[in-house]
Amino acid sequence: MAAVSQHDLSQFTTIDESSLERLEVVGRGTFGTVYKARMHDKTVAVKSYDAESEFKAFTVEVRQLSRVNHPNIIKLYGACASEQPCLVMEYAENGSLHRMLHGKPKIKYSASHAMSWARQCAEGTAYLHAMTPKPLIHRDLKPPNLLLVNSGRTLKICDFGTVVDKSTLMTNNKGSAAWMAPEVFEGYSYTEKCDVFSWAIILWEVIARRQPYKEFGIAYSIMWRVHMGDRPPAIKNCPKPIHKLMTTCWDSTPSNRPSMEEVVTIMNALCSFFP
Ligand code: ACK
Numbered sequence: 001m002a003a004v005s006q007h008d009l010s011q012f013t014t015i016d017e018s019s020l021e022r023l024e025v026v027g028r029g030t031f032g033t034v035y036k037a038r039m040h041d042k043t044v045a046v047k048s049y050d051a052e053s054e055f056k057a058f059t060v061e062v063r064q065l066s067r068v069n070h071p072n073i074i075k076l077y078g079a080c081a082s083e084q085p086c087l088v089m090e091y092a093e094n095g096s097l098h099r100m101l102h103g104k105p106k107i108k109y110s111a112s113h114a115m116s117w118a119r120q121c122a123e124g125t126a127y128l129h130a131m132t133p134k135p136l137i138h139r140d141l142k143p144p145n146l147l148l149v150n151s152g153r154t155l156k157i158c159d160f161g162t163v164v165d166k167s168t169l170m171t172n173n174k175g176s177a178a179w180m181a182p183e184v185f186e187g188y189s190y191t192e193k194c195d196v197f198s199w200a201i202i203l204w205e206v207i208a209r210r211q212p213y214k215e216f217g218i219a220y221s222i223m224w225r226v227h228m229g230d231r232p233p234a235i236k237n238c239p240k241p242i243h244k245l246m247t248t249c250w251d252s253t254p255s256n257r258p259s260m261e262e263v264v265t266i267m268n269a270l271c272s273f274f275p
Helices: 052-065 097-102 111-129 193-208 219-227 240-249 260-271
Strands: 020-028 033-039 042-048 076-080 086-090 146-149 154-157
Touching: 020 042, 052 076, 052 086, 097 146, 097 193, 111 146, 111 154, 111 193, 111 260, 193 240, 193 260, 240 260
Parallel strands: none
Antiparallel strands: 020 033, 033 042, 042 086, 076 086, 146 154
């Protein structure tokens, strides 16, 4: 792979590969392999980009992550500009929300935890959408990209390889079918409202404790069903305001969905009922 030039990394802290001691692989993101590592006295996560095809995602991820600073977004410490580029970020000791929701053995959690994760995801995303001069759109919000720290209480959005600013014309299929807004895979240009759609599926998932559309199988059948108007089934005993929020946020028409800022306001009010 072509080495990343110092020019590409000029705005970020560059980290010398020799200061990293890789301990174990913890998983694979949409792009790159993630390792647990030591950097001096600190435990960090190192994301290595293995293939030339992932190089663009690396530069996107480093550029976007270095611009953001929010308690619900994973912190970037720096990047290595070596033959095999990598980025060094905060280590999330409690793994992903996906593992928390669907890992084995099943972990019990309360409705207030579920609501708090969804609220924190909304807070981090609303921050991205409020970035100036242009909103940032994550485009791949889903539980594997939501990490947990602080004994699972604090949620942090990661995997910024697909983030774009709003001026970029976006008609390609980034993201993952079950959380993807229909306008994205239908090939229309899309806005930050695509993140609101993904967020609604996440809200359903944390409350239902099920994986969305598991029964539909492959990505194409999910896209077809969502295009035809299918959505995850109503959750038994789900409080009406939560059901209403979910269904408005996954409306087929993006302009009918609330903004992420409005979602945060609604979630703050709803969370007060789940102490
Ligand atoms: O559920 P996990 O262990 O948590 O598996 C996924 C995998 O890598 C692909 O994203 C894990 N992961 C990603 N970034 C980090 C991080 N900063 N700290 C700890 N684990 C991470 C994630």
